[in-house]
């Protein structure tokens with residue numbers, strides 16, 4: 001069975017922290033897990049990421065932004081995700097197609113129908129088996145991101161998305177919750193406000209609940 005699990009949420013919701021812990025947790029149980037992220041994951045994706053997060057000075061319109069995320073995803077799916085799934089690895093992905101609907105659809109106001117079509121095209125119709133949505137009030141997420149940016153490392157400086165107004169981030173949060181409500185069988189909504197350990201335990205519970213986990217048989221015995 002192919003295991004493709006995505007981690008989604010607004011700014012500072014803790015996805016990146018949790019995906020690393022989840023991948024380690026799986027590997028400790030003998031499950032080959034690949035952890036990857038969008039935009040990025042491939043050399044082309046990393047170039048596109050630099051353009052998109054743009055801590056420089058050029059302008060990117062909403063339409064160009066959408067197409068750049070789609071291009072990064074198309075390469076990521078072809079070069080990394082599908083081969084890993086074919087090789088029997090579990091793939092954990094930090095953001096995927098739902099992010100495009102949340103950010104470019106709900107956030108930027110681009111047409112949701114077109115985004116869904118473009119998402120299916122760029123992902124070769126691949127859909128996650130399960131999506132963990134880390135939900136956190138906007139202010140709390142932005143405060144975490146600001147604290148990280150204040151750390152002084154250039155790569156942690158605020159990016160184009162973090163510099164957006166609060167209302168933009170509010171639309172993203174509501175957008176994610178409505179995408180999740182439309183597909184309750186795929187989504188698990190996790191309260192991102194708890195401690196790293198509490199949230200990790202919740203993630204493990206979601207992974208353990210997946211059917212036919214070989215390691216669970218051993219742990220229960």
Ligand code: Z5A
Pocket residue numbers: 009010011012013014015016017018038039069095096097099100101103104144145148159161162192193194195196197199
């Ligand atoms: N984007 C898009 O518009 N369309 C698309 O199709 C795709 C993406 C795929 C990518 O930015 C941007 O691209 C993203 C959406 C857009 N922008 N935004 N916003 P990115 O990859 O650089 O960043 P990100 O995906 O937004 O992640 P993030 O800002 O790094 O946040 P995170 O992954 O959710 O959280 P984190 O890195 O795990 O934690 C953030 C900080 O909080 C960090 O200092 C942690 O130590 C701390 N943290 C984490 N968990 C906790 C808990 N539980 N308590 C306290 N502190 C915590």
